[in-house]
Each structure stands twice: as structure tokens, then as C-alpha cells.
């Protein structure tokens with residue numbers, strides 16, 4: 001809580017959600033419900049909000065929660081609070097199947113068992129289950145049982161990308177908070193005011209983030225993020241002018257890498273690029289996100305036929321949907337690469 005005032009929640013944006021949760025943690029308030037579900041795209045701030053909620057709930061200061069000073073707040077700051085549990089698909093304890101990236105039944109059994117025990121420090125036990133959409137059936141069913149029978153001292157907080165990927169019976173037992181993308185200006189201002197980025201860099205990252213603060217921060221921290229983007233954009237420009245054989249070779253190398261995060265990141269970058277090209281074709285260059293490549297956007301806007309660009313954006317969205325479910329990544333990527341538009345005018 002360094003640099004923050006007592007009672008401040010360290011959450012950028014999502015004010016409505018903080019305002020909704022804050023009264024529940026205040027002493028003498030109505031108290032929280034049993035279960036919450038924070039929905040939204042990856043890195044939009046779901047876990048940050050959940051940590052802030054958990055910290056404030058477990059804080060023992062009567063006036064400003066979180067206070068940042070009490071024993072509970074200090075334990076939280078050290079990630080060592082015995083009443084705050086984090087369950088995630090890549091749990092290091094091995095309770096979770098890392099190979100499949102799934103939340104498995106064993107982890108849920110532990111939740112059911114330990115939820116019954118009284119909190120160690122204070123009034124509540126806060127259980128954060130990240131990426132609940134990755135739960136297998138056994139986990140989901142056991143979780144459902146906990147949601148139905150949890151003692152009053154337990155507060156469950158689930159995060160997931162989309163409610164459609166969860167059992168409807170789980171969603172209906174939670175209070176759902178759907179986090180929306182943050183304004184570009186807020187992200188840019190936050191990055192710049194933290195001294196983390198120059199004005200131009202902050203503006204570019206904010207535009208590319210699609211309103212996801214966590215994504216923008218991760219790009220800054222990884223350092224290689226923006227360089228990788230440059231490389232990926234150059235590859236895309238080459239591929240759209242490459243032969244069928246070269247395109248299929250790229251598809252092969254991408255599908256054999258089996259790095260889902262990389263694959264979906266690349267598809268998001270392609271979507272962002274073609275969206276910009278379409279905007280430029282509609283005369284809206286100002287609304288483009290890849291502002292550091294205006295010349296290339298204008299070049300592609302003139303080289304490609306708008307209807308081809310539009311059709312490819314549809315294909316991208318369709319293939320991305322398949323890839324979340326299908327097992328045949330190679331086939332889906334082959335289709336995508338073959339439908340990448342070709343320039344009608346060579347430039």
C-alpha cells in the first residue's frame with residue numbers, strides 16, 4: 001500500500017465496481033455475499049480488484065479498509081495471509097494439472113474441506129479462484145457444492161473471461177461484476193504518471209491495450225513486448241504479400257509451437273492491424289491504434305480492397321472462436337493463412 005492513502009483501493013479505473021464492493025467491507029456494514037464472479041477479458045483488472053477486495057475485507061482497521069498498517073494488511077502485502085487463498089490453474093503445489101492448464105478436482109476437494117475450518121486471523125476466509133473457466137467438470141461440481149453449503153465466514157471470488165464458459169448454475173450463485181475496458185486516456189495517463197513510460201509510449205500502449213490496464217503494464221515490464229510487436233507486424237506485412245507455400249509454412253510453425261498465449265496475442269495483433277487498415281479506408285486514420293505505423297496503414301489501405309479486409313476480419317474472429325475449442329489448430333491456421341488478403345495493387 002506504499003504511496004496510497006488509507007482506505008484507497010489500489011485499482012485503476014473500474015470505479016463503479018469499487019464503489020459497489022467498498023460498503024460491504026466497512027465495519028457495521030451489511031457484510032459481503034458468499035460468492036462473487038468478476039468477468040472480463042484477460043488482464044483487464046479482475047484479479048487486481050479481487051486482491052483489493054480481499055485485502056479490504058480482511059483488514060481489521062475499524063475506519064479505513066484497507067488501512068495498510070494492521071497485521072492483516074501487512075500479511076497481505078507479503079502474500080502470506082493464512083485466510084486469503086489463491087487457487088489458479090498453474091498452482092505450484094501440484095494440486096492443479098499444469099500440463100492441461102486445468103483446475104482439477106483435488107483442488108476443489110481442498111477448498112471444500114478447508115472452507116469449513118474457522119478463519120485463523122479474523123472474521124473471514126477469502127478464496128480467490130482465478131480463471132474458473134479452466135475448471136474441469138469435477139472441480140466445477142465440487143465448487144458448486146461449496147457455493148451451496150459454504151459457512152458464513154467464507155467469501156469466494158471467481159474470475160473468468162466469459163460467463164458462457166462457466167456452468168450456469170455456478171454463475172447464478174454468484175454476484176456477477178462484469179469489468180469493461182478502461183478509457184485509453186486513463187491507461188495512458190496512469191502509465192505516464194507512474195514514470196513507467198514516455199508520453200508517446202504510454203499513448204501507443206494504451207491504444208493497443210484494448211482498455212486492459214494489466215496488458216499495458218505487462219508490455220512495459222516484459223520490455224521485449226514492443227520489439228516482438230514490431231517483428232510480428234513485419235511478418236504480417238510479408239505474409240500478406242507471400243506465396244501460398246510460404247503462408248502454409250508459417251501456419252505450420254505457429255501451430256507446432258503450441259503456445260496458446262503467443263497464438264492469441266498474434267491474432268489480436270492481426271485483428272488490430274486490419275481494423276486500422278479498414279478505418280483508414282473509411283477515412284478515419286485518427287481512430288487508428290497503431291499510431292507509430294501510420295505510413296504502413298495508409299500503404300495497406302490503398303493496396304488492399306476494403307471488402308477483402310472486412311472478410312478477413314470476419315475470418316479472424318471466426319477462427320479465433322474455433323481455436324478456443326477445437327483440437328485441430330493446424331487446420332484452422334491453414335484456413336486463416338490462406339484467406340489473408342492479397343494486395344490488389346503491388347506496393
Ligand SMILES: [Zn+2]
Nearest residue numbers: 059067070073
Ligand atoms: Zn488493515
